[in-house]
Amino acid sequence: MNILVVNASPRGKKGNTYVLQEAFVRGALSSGAQVKEVFLKSQKIKPCLGCMMCWIKTPGKCIQKDDQAELLEKCVWADLLVLVTPVYVDGMTAQAKTFFDRLIPLGHPEFILEGDHCRHPPLHPKNWKFLLMSNCGFHEMDNFDALIMHCQRICTNFRCDYLGHLLRPHGPLMGLPEIFGEAIGRVTQAAERAAEEIVRTGLLSESAMTDVSAEIVPRDVYIQMVNSYWSAEKGKAASEG
Ligand SMILES: Cc1cc2nc3c(=O)[nH]c(=O)nc-3n(C[C@H](O)[C@H](O)[C@H](O)COP(=O)(O)O)c2cc1C
Numbered sequence: 001m002n003i004l005v006v007n008a009s010p011r012g013k014k015g016n017t018y019v020l021q022e023a024f025v026r027g028a029l030s031s032g033a034q035v036k037e038v039f040l041k042s043q044k045i046k047p048c049l050g051c052m053m054c055w056i057k058t059p060g061k062c063i064q065k066d067d068q069a070e071l072l073e074k075c076v077w078a079d080l081l082v083l084v085t086p087v088y089v090d091g092m093t094a095q096a097k098t099f100f101d102r103l104i105p106l107g108h109p110e111f112i113l114e115g116d117h118c119r120h121p122p123l124h125p126k127n128w129k130f131l132l133m134s135n136c137g138f139h140e141m142d143n144f145d146a147l148i149m150h151c152q153r154i155c156t157n158f159r160c161d162y163l164g165h166l167l168r169p170h171g172p173l174m175g176l177p178e179i180f181g182e183a184i185g186r187v188t189q190a191a192e193r194a195a196e197e198i199v200r201t202g203l204l205s206e207s208a209m210t211d212v213s214a215e216i217v218p219r220d221v222y223i224q225m226v227n228s229y230w231s232a233e234k235g236k237a238a239s240e241g
Helices: 015-030 068-077 093-100 141-158 169-174 179-199 205-210 219-240
Strands: 002-007 033-041 081-088 112-114 115-118 127-137 161-168
Touching: 002 068, 015 033, 015 081, 015 127, 015 161, 015 169, 015 179, 033 068, 081 093, 093 169, 127 141, 127 179, 141 161, 161 179, 161 205, 169 179, 179 205
Parallel strands: 002 033, 002 081, 081 127, 127 161
Antiparallel strands: 112 115
């Protein structure tokens, strides 16, 4: 299985979402998959101009010369696309959205009716799958709702099979291995197992998804921790002037 992992966190390898990604990639490689990782923070990808030249004048190619050209090739190569994004204002990051907007060259301009819906025929018809990997700052699982729905719609648009999601609520705790090492270990092992499962069976089980999202601390404790953290940070900033 060829897996393209697209990390859309502005914090890249320093980010909380990367903790899940690292474990997932480990599991995928040990199961024999080919994996390519891309960090959008270090790619030069301009926003879509909406000029539609990729449909008319240079089919399959954007007229903007930047790093997205290579990413389009990687998408054609991939059997599985993994989007790794933190929740930003109830959705994906701007980097992720720009990446998806710039996938438009992968379709033809014409409309076809498919399952009672207008669609664009793909330029490179293929069976590919999609996995969402995310973490968010708040405690509740419903903070992922809008992002999940958006990704499912993207999958319909680009004819990807939506496999499921590995979601980490109260995600900033992933950056505290000295305090939550054991719980983080359980989460990363679950992410690793999820990768093995996907490579082996092409599917992701409910239990793998649930294990990655298991509560690390109760909400009231988390709120206290977060508020003490911000109070200390503000105090530091004030004392530095
Ligand atoms: C601009 C911005 C918007 C955010 N919006 C949300 C949000 O709507 N809901 C939420 O639960 N967390 C939100 N967060 C918190 C991040 O999802 C959280 O800090 C996450 O752990 C960051 O992941 P990363 O370290 O991989 O970038 C936001 C953070 C930033 C910087």
